Amino acid sequence: MTSHSPMERAPWVLKVENLGKVFGPMDSDVLAETGPEIGTSKSSRTGTVVAAWDVNFEVAAGEALGVIGESGSGKSTVMRAIAGDHEASHGAVWLRTRKGDVVNVAAIPDSARRALRVDELAVVYQDAAEGLDLGVTAGGNVADRLTAAGWRNFAEIRHRAAHLLGRTEVPLERMDDIVRQFSGGMRQRVQLAKALANNPPIVLFDEPTTGLDASVAAGVLDLIRDLLTELGIAAVVVSHDFSVIEMLTTRCIVMHHGRVVEEGLTDQLLEDPLHPYSQRLVAAART
Amino acid sequence: MTLTHDSTTSQQSRLEQLCPPTPRAGLIDDFAQREIRRAILTAIAIPGYQVPFGSREMPVARGWGSGGLQITLALAQSHDVIKVIDQGDDEGVNAVNLRRLICETTGATETSEPAEATLIQSRHRIPEDELRQDQILILQVPVPEPLRGVERDMRELARMHAEADYSKMWVSLYEDKVRNGVITRTTGYPCLVNGRYVIATTPIPRWDVPRLHQAPFLTLFGAGREKRIYAVPPRTDVEPLTFTDVPFEVESTPGARCHRCRSEDSFLVEIPGPQSQWICSDTDWCRRERLSKEAQI
Numbered sequence: 001m002t003s004h005s006p007m008e009r010a011p012w013v014l015k016v017e018n019l020g021k022v023f024g025p026m027d028s029d030v031l032a033e034t035g036p037e038i039g040t041s042k043s044s045r046t047g048t049v050v051a052a053w054d055v056n057f058e059v060a061a062g063e064a065l066g067v068i069g070e071s072g073s074g075k076s077t078v079m080r081a082i083a084g085d086h087e088a089s090h091g092a093v094w095l096r097t098r099k100g101d102v103v104n105v106a107a108i109p110d111s112a113r114r115a116l117r118v119d120e121l122a123v124v125y126q127d128a129a130e131g132l133d134l135g136v137t138a139g140g141n142v143a144d145r146l147t148a149a150g151w152r153n154f155a156e157i158r159h160r161a162a163h164l165l166g167r168t169e170v171p172l173e174r175m176d177d178i179v180r181q182f183s184g185g186m187r188q189r190v191q192l193a194k195a196l197a198n199n200p201p202i203v204l205f206d207e208p209t210t211g212l213d214a215s216v217a218a219g220v221l222d223l224i225r226d227l228l229t230e231l232g233i234a235a236v237v238v239s240h241d242f243s244v245i246e247m248l249t250t251r252c253i254v255m256h257h258g259r260v261v262e263e264g265l266t267d268q269l270l271e272d273p274l275h276p277y278s279q280r281l282v283a284a285a286r287t
Numbered sequence: 288m289t290l291t292h293d294s295t296t297s298q299q300s301r302l303e304q305l306c307p308p309t310p311r312a313g314l315i316d317d318f319a320q321r322e323i324r325r326a327i328l329t330a331i332a333i334p335g336y337q338v339p340f341g342s343r344e345m346p347v348a349r350g351w352g353s354g355g356l357q358i359t360l361a362l363a364q365s366h367d368v369i370k371v372i373d374q375g376d377d378e379g380v381n382a383v384n385l386r387r388l389i390c391e392t393t394g395a396t397e398t399s400e401p402a403e404a405t406l407i408q409s410r411h412r413i414p415e416d417e418l419r420q421d422q423i424l425i426l427q428v429p430v431p432e433p434l435r436g437v438e439r440d441m442r443e444l445a446r447m448h449a450e451a452d453y454s455k456m457w458v459s460l461y462e463d464k465v466r467n468g469v470i471t472r473t474t475g476y477p478c479l480v481n482g483r484y485v486i487a488t489t490p491i492p493r494w495d496v497p498r499l500h501q502a503p504f505l506t507l508f509g510a511g512r513e514k515r516i517y518a519v520p521p522r523t524d525v526e527p528l529t530f531t532d533v534p535f536e537v538e539s540t541p542g543a544r545c546h547r548c549r550s551e552d553s554f555l556v557e558i559p560g561p562q563s564q565w566i567c568s569d570t571d572w573c574r575r576e577r578l579s580k581e582a583q584i
Binding site for chain 1: 461462464530
């Protein structure tokens, strides 16, 4: 992958190494019994599900990597393992913190991982209810991250929340409205503001526009693209939708039945997919 | 057979050693007393941490002071002097009944004077008088969990306390200020104890909150229904959660003074009626204030 990456020399801030997530008993044959060649991620012998295996990639600051695949391909598993929402069974997720320390997210206690989630690593979920407290105002949701990072001055919290919500194009007159009253697109914008609250160097996007209607999705995507360029964030974008991957990322990996089947520059991969599964995905996206 | 017999005998002798066969006079047995005292010691050792305890059935309904009552019964001995107040009032029905119950079952004597009391059980107030380090204040707590209003999942609550992750509490204060312009929370104001655990200072009003900070006396909080005991040991930091630019304020009504003793610097409550009248919430303090003012005249 790195051989044709233009960002080859840029130091990574997120590095995923041999990442694997397995549900059920694991033995030496399970891997041979699953994968794209076999056409399943579940071993018929042991019932073990290999949700993801042997996933490797690096992301540098200002770079966005796409992870694409159909439902059940393991892309969300990879994202949740990076975010620490669930524990990886194998491999490492290296993260370079702003202080320059290198931490393996997969090997630190839950409390330390949650501390990283405050200002090093943010996630924007498909379902806003996962990333937001719907019973709290838009400003309050941003305040949650700020107070977690130690902000204790009310005026400063207000100011910062207003700034972020303005930046993610949430009308300021709605800052003090409960998020539950917001439309889907507006919720995603609030989620984005919350994710960016403490300037995290890494942001993960899990299907950020799935479930939004086309025009709203286009607006949110435009916004995400602008923010990524402007803030120099390292991003991982997980989606089943090639148009999202095409718009936001420069590089991507294609996952199928828990394995990476192809990786490369997004535009090249779209022009000339090599793996039959990638070809089908691209063909489906182009119709 | 012999084996069973032997182990039964040794178990019995162990029981007798722990709890003598002569039943202890009073409402709680030696086991209960021991268990509650242990919970209290744990609570003192970890200021602000809510210690679970085996809350017993009491002759008062849960939610009517059964937690405070159990702490008092576990501590009180015949040489103790007990003061019980309800909303600052020694003569409230609930206060009178609890005081009688405690004194009749423990042999302790009763008083309304804070200076005489060794144990003060209270609902809603800390007496206006300065308490000393040889006195213990016992508060009857309805809801011990300060985060109950912001999080319902018990496991999540345990995690938040364990990691001192109180951002949701801060968000609730933020929301309160945004919606109402001021922080409206009155009783149960959340406070950080000893720089570590957030407690609910329920049931006392904000007025009394600063008086817990570095107090010379021990404060024990007992929640019978919720089966929790927590403590603020003497000389411990109790800091109300406040934004740095929004100062903590206690209740006050400009111009209000006690209808009976004329004082302005005590915690006043309004008497319902056509005219606005205020009286001291601490009735015994008010009585002594009046007496001393009359003596001056």
